[in-house]
Structures are given as C-alpha cells and as structure tokens.
Amino acid sequence: xxxxxxxxxxxxxxxxxxxxxxxxxxxxxxxxxxxxxxxxxxxxxxxxxxxxxxxxxxxxxxxxxxxxxxxxxxxxxxxxxxxxxxxxxxxxxxxxxxxxxxxxxxxxxxxxxxxxxxxxxxxxxxxxxxxxxxxxxxxxxxxxxxxxxxxxxxxxxxxxxxxxxxxxxxxxxxxxxxxxxxxxxxxxxxxxxxxxxxxxxxxxxxxxxxxxxxxxxxxxxxxxxxxxxxxxxxxxxxxxxxxxxxxxxxxxxxxxxxxxxxxxxxxxxxxxxxxxxxxxxxxxxxxxxxxxxxxxxxxxxxxxxxxxxxxxxxxxxxxxxxxxxxxxxxxxxxxxxxxxxxxxxxxxxxxxxxxxxxxxxxxxxxxxxxxxxxxxxxxxxxxxxxxxxxxxxxxxxxxxxxxxxxxxxxxxxxxxxxxxxxxxxx
Amino acid sequence: xxxxxxxxxxxxxxxxxxxxxxxxxxxxxxxxxxxxxxxxxxxxxxxxxxxxxxxxxxxxxxxxxxxxxxxxxxxxxxxxxxxxxxxxxxxxxxxxxxxxxxxxxxxxxxxxxxxxxxxxxxxxxxxxxxxxxxxxxxxxxxxxxxxxxxxxxxxxxxxxxxxxxxxxxxxxxxxxxxxxxxxxxxxxxxxxxxxxxxxxxxxxxxxxxxxxxxxxxxxxxxxxxxxxxxxxxxxxxxxxxxxxxxxxxxxxxxxxxxxxxxxxxxxxxxxxxxxxxxxxxxxxxxxxxxxxxxxxxxxxxxxxxxxxxxxxxxxxxxxxxxxxxxxxxxxxxxxxxxxxxxxxxxxx
Numbered sequence: 001x002x003x004x005x006x007x008x009x010x011x012x013x014x015x016x017x018x019x020x021x022x023x024x025x026x027x028x029x030x031x032x033x034x035x036x037x038x039x040x041x042x043x044x045x046x047x048x049x050x051x052x053x054x055x056x057x058x059x060x061x062x063x064x065x066x067x068x069x070x071x072x073x074x075x076x077x078x079x080x081x082x083x084x085x086x087x088x089x090x091x092x093x094x095x096x097x098x099x100x101x102x103x104x105x106x107x108x109x110x111x112x113x114x115x116x117x118x119x120x121x122x123x124x125x126x127x128x129x130x131x132x133x134x135x136x137x138x139x140x141x142x143x144x145x146x147x148x149x150x151x152x153x154x155x156x157x158x159x160x161x162x163x164x165x166x167x168x169x170x171x172x173x174x175x176x177x178x179x180x181x182x183x184x185x186x187x188x189x190x191x192x193x194x195x196x197x198x199x200x201x202x203x204x205x206x207x208x209x210x211x212x213x214x215x216x217x218x219x220x221x222x223x224x225x226x227x228x229x230x231x232x233x234x235x236x237x238x239x240x241x242x243x244x245x246x247x248x249x250x251x252x253x254x255x256x257x258x259x260x261x262x263x264x265x266x267x268x269x270x271x272x273x274x275x276x277x278x279x280x281x282x283x284x285x286x287x288x289x290x291x292x293x294x295x296x297x298x299x300x301x302x303x304x305x306x307x308x309x310x311x312x313x314x315x316x317x318x319x320x321x322x323x324x325x326x327x328x329x330x331x332x333x334x335x336x337x338x339x340x341x342x343x344x345x346x347x348x349x350x351x352x353x354x355x356x357x358x359x360x361x362x363x364x365x366x367x368x369x370x371x372x373x374x375x376x377x378x379x380x381x382x383x384x385x386x387x388x389x390x391x392x393x394x395x396x397x398x399x400x401x402x403x404x405x406x407x408x409x410x411x412x413x414x415x416x417x418x419x420x421x422x423x424x425x426x
Numbered sequence: 427x428x429x430x431x432x433x434x435x436x437x438x439x440x441x442x443x444x445x446x447x448x449x450x451x452x453x454x455x456x457x458x459x460x461x462x463x464x465x466x467x468x469x470x471x472x473x474x475x476x477x478x479x480x481x482x483x484x485x486x487x488x489x490x491x492x493x494x495x496x497x498x499x500x501x502x503x504x505x506x507x508x509x510x511x512x513x514x515x516x517x518x519x520x521x522x523x524x525x526x527x528x529x530x531x532x533x534x535x536x537x538x539x540x541x542x543x544x545x546x547x548x549x550x551x552x553x554x555x556x557x558x559x560x561x562x563x564x565x566x567x568x569x570x571x572x573x574x575x576x577x578x579x580x581x582x583x584x585x586x587x588x589x590x591x592x593x594x595x596x597x598x599x600x601x602x603x604x605x606x607x608x609x610x611x612x613x614x615x616x617x618x619x620x621x622x623x624x625x626x627x628x629x630x631x632x633x634x635x636x637x638x639x640x641x642x643x644x645x646x647x648x649x650x651x652x653x654x655x656x657x658x659x660x661x662x663x664x665x666x667x668x669x670x671x672x673x674x675x676x677x678x679x680x681x682x683x684x685x686x687x688x689x690x691x692x693x694x695x696x697x698x699x700x701x702x703x704x705x706x707x708x709x710x711x712x713x714x715x716x717x718x719x720x721x722x723x724x725x726x727x728x729x730x731x732x733x734x735x736x737x738x739x740x741x742x743x744x745x746x747x748x749x750x751x752x753x754x755x756x757x758x759x760x761x762x763x764x765x766x767x768x769x770x771x772x773x774x
Contacts, residue, residue: 111674111701124607146706195624207704244675244701244744258613270621283703306624308616314744315702336620338612341633342676344746347603355635361623362633363616366605369676369746391675391701391743407676408605409744419612424632425603426593 002180003230004093006072006173010100013050013132021167026068026100028134033163037136042144042152047137049381051103051118053130056378058122061113061386062412063104063150064157064239065128065250068097068164071234078165079235081216083158089234095168101131101252102164104157105382106138109150110209111391114245114412115374115404122374125414127421128252135381136160147208154240157251179264181228181275184302191272195305198274199229199259200295200324204241204248204312205280211240212249212312214278220287224279224294229260232276241312244391246368246414247340249312253413258420259308259338274302279324281317288320296327310338311417314368318353329358340365340415341425345407365415366423368392369407376402430474430508430584434463435498435528437521440566441481449520451483453494455501462569466511469577474584478505484520491527499531507537509584514542514572515549517564522549529557538584542576545598554598558583561598599634644768653767656734658757660742660750661708661715661774662700663691672741674701680740680753682760685733689722702743703774715772734766742773 009024016027030048037046051057071077074092077084103116116128123129138156140149182190203212205220212219214227214237227236237254260276267273279295282288299307307328311321318339325337341351341364351367380402387398392409399405408414415423438444438451440461459467460479467476480501487494502510510532512525525541526549532539533556542560543550550559558579562572575596582589589595591604608615615632622629647653664672670681688695691712698708698715713719716737724730738757742750761769 110705195621197620197624208706210704258611259616262611262613262617266617266621271617271624306620308613308620315742334620334623336616336623338616339633341603342744342746343603344748345676346746346748348601349746349748350636350638351603351633352636355638357635359635360631361619361629362631362635363612363619364632365612367603368744370605388671389674394673394676394678395671409675416612419614419616422608422611423605424591424593424608424612424615425605426591426599426632 001091001228001230002178003090003233005177005233006093006095007098007175007177008095008168008171008173010097010132012052013100013134019167021097021171026097026164026167028164033160036163037156037159040152040155042141042148043138043156044141045139046156049135049137051133051135051381053118053132055118057118058115058377058380058384059103059105059133059135060115060380060382060384061105061108061390062116062245063109063113063153065252065412066102066157066161067252067255068100068102068161069235069255070095070165070169072169076234078162079158079238082213082238083155083162086215088231089236090228090231094234095171095173097165097168099131101128101133102157102161103128103133103135104138104153105135106153107140108383108386109146109153111389112209112244112248113390115410116412117374117377120375121372122411125408125411125423127413134160134164137381150208150240158238179230179233181230184274187272187274191268194270194272196274196303197263197271197306198277198299198302198304199263200277200279200299200307200309200328202309202311202317202320202324203237203278203280204317206283206316209241210313213238213240219280220282222280224277224291224298226298227276227278229264229276232257232260244314244368244409245412246392246409247313247365247417249416249418250413253416253418253420258418259310263308274304281313281320283316288323292320292323292327295324296331299328299333300331304333306334308336308338310419314340314342315353322354322356322359326356326358336361336363338363338365338417338419340417341367342369343367345369345371363419364425365417365419365421366408367425368409368415371405372408374404429472431506432474432476432509432511433502433505433507434466434476434479435502435510435512435525436461436479436481437524438481438483443481449483449485451481452486453480453482453497453501455480455504462573465569465573466577469573470581473581474509482524484518484524487524488520495527495531498528499535502532503535509580510537510539511576511580512539512541514560514562514576515547516562516566516568517544517547519548522547523552525549526553526557529553533557540576540580540583542572550598554600558597560596647768650730651728652731654732654734654765655721655730656761656766656769657716657718657737658769659716659739659772661772662698662741663696663708663712663716663739664699666695666697668699672699674699674741675744677741677745678749680738680757682736682738684735685718685737686735688718690719691716700741700743700774715774734764
C-alpha cells in the first residue's frame with residue numbers, strides 16, 4: 001500500500017466571505033462552517049476563533065486537535081467510518097494543510113481536557129502552539145448526557161477539519177512525501193538481511209473521554225489487529241479521548257504519528273518496517289490479558305526481530321504496557337517502549353504503576369507531575385476556571401491575576417507517549 | 427564580587443604523598459591548591475578559588491571512619507568555605523567511599539558540596555541519593571573531563587541555582603526525576619535505541635525499572651458476622667460537591683466522611699472526583715464503587731457485624747507513591763485506633 005502526502009504549508013488563517021486556501025492562507029466563511037456543524041441537533045451553539053503562534057492566547061479546555069487533510073485520489077475519504085463511508089484508505093494521494101489545525105473546546109465534559117498556550121512558558125511544551133489553529137467552541141443543548149456531549153464535540157471537530165481540508169483538494173503541493181508498505185513476502189525478499197520491525201500502537205479505550213475509534217469501531221470492542229501505517233495517515237484512527245491532556249493522543253498525533261514517520265525514515269536502511277499492530281487498553285483484567293496475548297502472537301507470527309510499543313495514558317494502562325512488553329519479549333522479539341512518568345511533584349516517587357525486568361529499553365516523555373507556572377494571557381478562548389478541576393490542576397490553580405500554577409499534565413500533548421516531543425526526564 | 431571560597435578534599439595519592447604504602451596518612455590541612463585542585467581553579471576562573479586542601483589517606487579514613495570524618499569536617503569548616511569539592515575518585519573504591527562520606531557530612535552542615543566518581547565505584551551507590559556525584563571515567567586519565575563537568579555543577583550548587591536533569595548536568599541519577607528537552611524527539615530516540623538493541627550494541631534506557639514493594643495479605647477473619655468493616659476507596663467517591671477539593675489527578679489529600687445511618691449512595695448525595703475513568707456510572711450510583719448498599723443488606727442478614735461510621739476516599743490517578751504511602755499510613759492508624767477488624771479497599 002502506497003500513499004503520497006502532498007504538503008501545503010499554511011502560514012495563516014483568516015475569516016473571509018469565501019472559504020478557500022490561497023497563498024498559504026486558509027480563509028473561512030464562518031457562517032457557512034457554523035451552519036454545517038450546527039446540523040447536529042445536540043449542539044446549542046458554535047463559535048469560531050483563531051489562535052496563531054506567538055499570540056497571547058490560551059485555549060482551554062481543549063478536547064481534540066485535528067490536522068485538515070483531503071483525499072485527492074485513491075479509495076475512500078478522510079476519517080472513514082466516522083464522517084465518510086467505510087472504505088480502505090491509505091493509498092493514492094492525500095493533501096495536508098501543514099501548519100494548521102482545528103482545535104475543539106467548549107464547556108468541560110470530564111476532567112481530562114487540556115490547555116494550549118500560544119506563547120510563554122506553556123507554549124514550549126505543546127506542539128500545537130506552533131500551528132495556526134481554527135478554534136471551534138461548541139456548547140451542548142441543556143441537559144445533554146456526557147457521552148452524547150463528547151460525541152457531538154468529537155464529530156464537530158472532524159467535520160470542521162474535513163471542511164477545511166476539502167478547500168485544498170485542487171491546490172498544488174509544495175512537496176510530496178511518499179510512504180509505502182509492501183507485502184510480508186515481498187519485504188522478506190527485498191531486505192533479507194534487515195531486522196524486521198513493527199510498531200505496536202496502544203489505543204486508549206477505558207470509556208468516556210478515554211476512547212479511540214478505528215474505522216468507526218470503538219477500540220474497546222475490538223481485538224488486537226494489523227493496520228497499514230498509511231491508513232492511519234488518512235484518518236483511520238480518531239481520538240475520542242482526553243485521558244490526561246499531556247499524554248492523550250489527539251487525532252493530530254495519529255495523523256502525524258512520529259514513530260511511523262521515524263520507522264519509515266530507517267525503512268530499507270537499518271530495518272524493515274513491516275507494519276503496525278494496534279491493541280487496546282481496556283479496564284478489565286481479562287481484556288488486558290487477551291489483548292496483550294494477541295499482540296504478542298501477532299508479533300511472533302509476523303516473524304519480527306523488534307518492536308516499538310507506545311502507550312497512551314498512565315496508571316492503569318501501565319499494566320497493559322508492561323504486559324505487552326513482557327509477552328512480546330517472551331516471543332524473542334526485542335522491544336523499546338515509550339511512556340511518560342508520574343514521579344510526583346518532587347520527582348522522587350516510582351514513575352510507573354507497573355514494572356518488569358523485560359522492560360530494559362524505555363523512552364520517556366517526561367514527568368507529568370512537574371509543576372509549571374503559566375503566565376496570564378491577554379485572551380482566553382474557553383473557560384479558565386476549569387484550571388482547578390482538570391487533571392493536573394488543584395484547588396487554587398487559577399491565580400487571582402489570571403496565571404495558572406498546575407502540573408505539566410494540564411498541557412495538551414506535553415508528555416506525549418508516541419515520542420512526539422523532545423521533552424524527557426532523568 | 428569576591429571569589430567563592432572552596433575547600434578541596436583529596437587522598438594521599440592525588441596529593442603526591444604516595445600510593446598504597448602511604449594510605450595510612452592522617453588528615454592534614456594545607457593552604458591553597460594541591461594536585462588536581464589546579465585544574466579546578468583554572469575552570470572556576472574569576473568565580474571561585476580553592477583556599478585550602480584537606481588530604482587524608484584512604485586506608486586511614488576507612489579504618490577510622492567516625493574520627494576521620496570528624497577531623498576532616500573540622501578542618502574544612504575552619505576555612506569557612508562557600509563550596510566543598512571531594513575528589514574526583516574515579517574507580518578507587520576506598521577513595522570513593524571517603525569522598526561520599528565527607529561530602530554527605532559537609533552537606534549536613536549546610537555547606538554546598540559535590541563529588542565525582544565512576545558509576546561502579548562502591549561509593550556511588552552508597553551516596554548518589556545524598557549528594558551530587560558527577561559521573562566520571564574509571565581512571566585518572568579522565569581528570570580533565572571530570573573537572574569540566576564538576577566545576578560548573580559545583581558553582582551552580584554553591585550559588586543555589588536550579589539544577590537540571592542528571593543527563594544534562596552529568597551527575598549520577600539520584601532517584602529524583604527532572605524534565606529537560608532532549609535534542610531529538612522521543613520517537614527518533616526509540617528507533618535509535620531499538621536499532622542498537624537489535625544489533626546487540628550498548629544502549630542506555632531512559633528509565634530503569636524499579637523493584638516494587640510487596641504487601642503480605644493479613645490473616646483471614648474467622649467470623650464475619652461479628653466483624654466491624656470499614657470502606658476505603660481510591661475511586662474518588664466523595665459527598666456531592668467534593669467538599670475537600672480532592673484533585674481529579676495527582677491527589678495531595680484524602681477525605682474522611684461520616685456515613686453513619688447512610689444505607690444507599692445516590693446521584694443526589696455522592697459523586698466521584700476521579701479524573702481517570704468514565705465517571706458517568708459512578709455518578710449515577712456511587713455504590714458501584716463504594717458498596718454501602720450491599721454492606722447494609724449484609725448487615726441486616728447477619729452476614730457482617732457492622733460498618734465503620736467513617737469511610738476514607740482519595741483519587742488514585744497519577745497519585746505519587748509517596749503520597750499514597752502517607753495516606754495509607756494515616757488511614758491505617760485511624761482504622762486501628764477505631765478497632766476496625768477488616769477493610770474493603772475498592773480501586774477503579
């Protein structure tokens with residue numbers, strides 16, 4: 001399966017009479033997009049705003065971040081099974097509006113939503129401070145149940161990203177990146193001497209605000225399976241969760257999965273990147289055992305020499321991570337795991353809730369408990385008062401002067417466990 | 427600004443007094459720089475200066491630890507230093523233990539101090555959690571490298587500046603995790619680590635697996651119909667409104683709540699403060715996490731003696747082990763004082 005990504009650099013977003021992409025700027029007819037999103041009867045209101053790199057703007061509570069993309073040719077459309085028909089994506093050509101994103105916010109659903117600061121201390125920790133963000137502020141109708149509220153906002157984000165993406169269908173790409181996964185047989189013939197490596201991508205699936213969707217299927221209702229890396233680039237995996245903001249994989253992270261990108265960079269050179277195994281992180285012990293048995297079995301069956309395992313979330317999923325690692329190593333497949341840490345505000349506590357000697361190669365995205373001070377911003381899009389209750393916040397997090405003192409946990413994407421950032425800890 | 431006053435601790439070998447045959451050399455205080463102190467002074471530039479050097483034989487120190495430490499400490503304090511440097515000791519075992527012992531004693535006096543040694547020096551494991559130990563090569567050939575790392579960290583410690591992560595500053599990991607920005611993103615580091623592992627080359631994990639505590643189960647209750655049972659949960663069940671503001675993640679506290687006479691938890695009276703699981707079902711009926719209703723029924727049926735009037739709750743979500751241990755110790759003591767026979771501990 002082969003996919004070309006046509007990269008269209010975006011330097012700005014503006015509201016305008018006509019929605020279009022021109023000279024690196026996205027123009028959005030706000031009324032048109034709002035009307036599209038408000039077709040969902042569970043939403044009471046939708047507002048749009050723009051947050052650019054370097055502006056004194058805070059967005060909170062952030063639910064999801066999505067990069068606008070569009071299928072130019074090849075089967076299917078973006079986000080199959082969610083907002084487009086189920087069809088195998090991952091081949092042909094997809095245009096990418098690089099440098100832009102849709103960010104969803106609005107009244108809080110749970111505790112797990114985050115903060116994006118476009119400047120200052122907080123902006124160093126989130127990759128989304130470097131993007132031109134179209135912020136979609138959704139408010140639910142009165143009395144809407146939490147599950148329906150989460151779904152409405154999730155779908156609104158996807159629709160907005162799809163709407164923006166489609167504006168770039170006929171735009172000429174500045175550069176083209178090509179990614180290809182060959183069949184197992186062809187790979188063995190082509191690179192007989194290179195170690196065979198797969199990526200075991202763990203998907204958060206613990207329930208409300210902790211779910212992930214694969215071709216529209218709730219990952220907690222699925223067994224471990226195989227997916228092509230290019231399918232993920234076309235939106236086959238969508239985030240429905242906010243775990244803790246710092247280590248949730250947003251839809252943006254899935255579309256731009258860095259492990260996939262960095263394995264492709266070594267593909268055919270130091271290793272043979274065979275493909276991606278996805279597995280879930282359910283709450284029941286039997287599910288954890290079954291799913292990790294299954295991912296280890298797939299690793300063995302693919303004849304792998306090595307695997308990178310990435311986690312999502314922390315605490316309870318540490319068990320899934322260690323089970324996966326131990327069982328895959330048990331099949332004679334060497335692993336590196338990517339996680340983050342909850343070592344306490346003083347950094348002195350054990351970082352993970354589970355451990356095993358087999359996990360001897362660990363990459364960490366940093367200690368999410370470390371306390372940071374976020375200066376006041378000139379403008380807040382959303383609800384600053386939730387600083388005291390979101391995961392990582394505490395009573396008094398929101399200071400009288402509008403600044404926030406909280407754990408790094410509150411920053412969307414700060415300790416990402418796909419290894420999206422340079423942040424680490426020792 | 428005047429230069430910081432530094433006292434340097436070294437052994438008989440680096441003082442050019444002699445090798446093993448002079449290892450019984452007794453503590454001596456000399457003015458100014460001796461041996462490797464020169465390199466430190468050069469590195470300090472205008473910021474600091476070694477004003478005195480304390481020399482002691484390795485055998486003498488280790489065979490007379492208490493008295494030698496006291497003597498050396500007095501000599502150091504007599505110079506009123508702003509900073510003390512011990513070693514570096516490289517892979518010399520007794521020298522490493524002496525450097526660590528002196529450094530720890532100096533630190534207890536509130537005087538800034540660092541040392542340096544090879545990671546396998548026995549002194550490293552003994553003292554790396556107490557004082558900053560710069561990781562050096564295993565022989566004196568690594569002196570220049572050692573000094574180039576020790577001098578900057580020493581100045582930072584002396585001036586009370588923020589100390590970065592071990593990987594940045596070059597000290598041996600001391601169990602305190604600190605964030606810092608690597609040059610490469612995590613996924614690239616993971617791929618590089620895997621390629622090394624696949625090729626049987628040396629790689630360095632970013633997090634060493636800890637060894638976990640194990641708790642032996644208590645003795646079984648022989649007659650539950652007479653037992654007083656308490657409920658404790660890390661599932662975050664609190665009276666509606668979360669009166670103690672227990673955090674949704676990284677809890678810094680727990681709550682004690684009176685449930686005398688309560689037979690059922692309802693959506694109007696209780697909720698969860700926990701931010702790590704789907705709260706909808708716990709909010710609908712908190713008995714799902716804290717089973718007050720079933721216990722009440724079992725008491726009526728005579729299966730359980732009684733329910734303790736208080737329950738204890740915290741949020742087990744990213745909660746530091748140190749906090750969890752503290753909560754458990756305090757709650758445990760209260761339950762013992764109240765003559766509770768057994769606890770049902772529910773997690774989520």
